[in-house]
Amino acid sequence: MEDDKPLTEQESLALITRMITKAKCEYEETGVSALLWGSIITFCSIASFIGQETGTAWLDYVWFLTIAAVIVQVFIAVREGRKKKYRSYDDATMSGIWISFGISMFMFSFYASNFNIPHVNVLFLIVYGIPTFATGISRHFIPMIWGGIACWLLAIAAVYTPLPYPLLYTALAAQLAWFIPGLILRKRYLKAKGRNV
């Protein structure tokens, strides 16, 4: 691109549009985090469900896998952050929302393990919906908006469902809120990456 090439008004406007579009294309998320959490929560919920149905109590310890997932998540976030050559306006907001969600989930788990809370899955499903819906609205990403709504609808359904079946709702929520949107994001990211090469 030359520095002082004379521009017509139409060329100026076309250049502005082109550069804004180029910057927008960079916004593509890799989808790795959504896929990670979608897989982990689905796996843990189903394993925990099988454990409760078959009386295999130790299967409940599968939830400790989420601690390992946090470590992997931190590693992914640091690696993606280093690679990123720009910062968008809502990056800090998104990080704040998801970090608050992560801390709240661990506090909820700690609270739930100390007291016998009936239908604790309902609370988890309600909280899953908050950052998912907020991300969908903020990024104009429809699959996450529906994912968030699905979490809340499943929370209502879980109230009227006998235990341990709400665990299956948790697995379904993880698929709808994170795994499927993660697949869509991944596909978009790989397509955009191929375009930019």
Added chain:
Amino acid sequence: MFKELDPILHSQLRLAVMSLLISVKEAEFTFIKEKTNATAGNLSVQVQKLKEAGYIEVVKEFKDNYPNTTCHITSQGIKAFEEYVKALQEYLKVGQSK
């Protein structure tokens, strides 16, 4: 009476840089170089001109032991860009009505 187009912005590379920076909070020099397909030397000169006009701020620091330059648009730059686009639209409106 037409408003004169800002000469700082009415240049291909400087306008491209400003259009990129208006879309993000901040961007590294390498990102701008990649998106504008400009040479590092040419881009440095134009970035300096934008900085001298007060339209962008340039921060030089180290990232992973390598020097890293980051740019972000200032409020003065946002205002100038908005006025430039408004002036462009006026020109185009008259052009279309002729």
